[in-house]
Amino acid sequence: MLTTSTVARAGLDAVALKPAECNVERATSLPVETIAIDYEGHDHVPDRRTIEALSADATVRLTTPVRADGFDPLGDDSLAAELPSGVERILVAGHPAYLTDDERDRAVAPRLGAALETAPDSWVGTESVERIAMATGATQYDLLSRTTMRELRALRAATFDGDIAVYAPTVLTADEDAILDAVGDYVARRRPVAAALPDDGDEDGDRTVTDSRATGRTREILLAAAEDYTLVGTETAVRERTDALREAGATTVVGYPARELEAFLE
Template identity: 70%
Template sequence: MLTTSTVTRAGLDAIALKPAECDVSDGASLPVETIAIDYEGREHLPAPETLASLSEETDVLVTTPVRADGFDPLGDDSLTAELPDAVGRVLVAGHPAYLTAEERERAVAPRLGAALETDPDAWVGTESVERIAMATGATQYELLSRTTERDLQALRAAGFDGEISVYAPTVLTEDDDAVLNAVGAYVARRRPVTRALPEDAPTDATATSRARDVLLEAATDYALVGAPDEVRARIDALHEAGATTIVGYPARGLELFLD
């Protein structure tokens, strides 16, 4: 069992929670200043009173897909209006799995612009819309990848002085089987990893030979894995490269991050 002191040792600045997997209210017990709540469909959106209560203990950000009904600043924004004043937002295009066919066809750029007009402090998720996100000048919210450190250094060298947050599934263990069970399927979806994997290879702890080697190497590229001190060293390197906030998603379950 990990403890909150273990999480502190790892050096995470923020924790991302998936409301379909846990009670986000438990985030109040985490030793971080910021909780980011992922969007997994409006049926899993925490109640306003839950968000308000959590925001009394920590800074809270809620991911809001600007193409989705309820969060569309150029259409139905009724869910946005229900968010407590103390709760911030992460503006994203929206994962297609959580959007209807009609929502997927909506233009992203004008909606990000409109949302930032009313919430200029929001973060902007960069996945699939990197150039549009960068053009906003808002806090960039990126997925950790094998090129993140290099990309951060390049952005800072080019003069970008805005906030840059980095999201990464986090597994605080050196147990290879636990790592693969937690993030094997996730890293297998990254294009370079998909190309390198043998066809139809398992992506969990049952992976063997080349598939296992590829997945474990990819886990260190696309996730924060290892003993807390190893993760802390990786986070320190990301900060040194230019990241301002490192957001860890507890890929083995929130309970392992709590006392």
């Protein structure tokens, strides 16, 4: 990592980008060695020229859902076949929101196995398929949660010696309103948080307010959840969290700029 950059001061090893939210090509200025690109549907897969530009100065890992047409190793893998040779992959089952009904019905395990035969250095996303992902022996790609530290220590105590990458939405500010505007909705969707939010919270129509307008108990729960499920705070505070994750057993910490890409470009 480049020790003078914001990304490095926060202790991040890699940065994840959502192409539906930002101009991915701007990430050529990111002072980081690894860039992960999330999958948000076929319409948002960066074109070959953009991927090659990003690959010039960094390792690029493209998230590819193995059940989706174009990336299905047991069916239509045309998009995967067109990826530049230097691009690495993150194999995931695929978020249902980005899959058709037919794609959602496809078996995950045999497709992960087939994809790893052609891309053995891939990371494997563990969301909803933890045991299958672990069975592959590939680098595990975990979402940060309130149990991550305990799980990392347990895996290392059980002599698991594989690589573990931890992904977390990241907000490099201690401003509570900015944190809620950036990740309030995200943490509110985590099952334990949704269950804890009061029914009589702030309402916006039929939906509980989860951004900076949240007050009272709702606000307290959301801010506490942000500490569990995301990396938030000053660069120093985030660095303490990333150091603790690595000490517990993570080999790579991947931050997604949930507030704005600009904060990561400095």
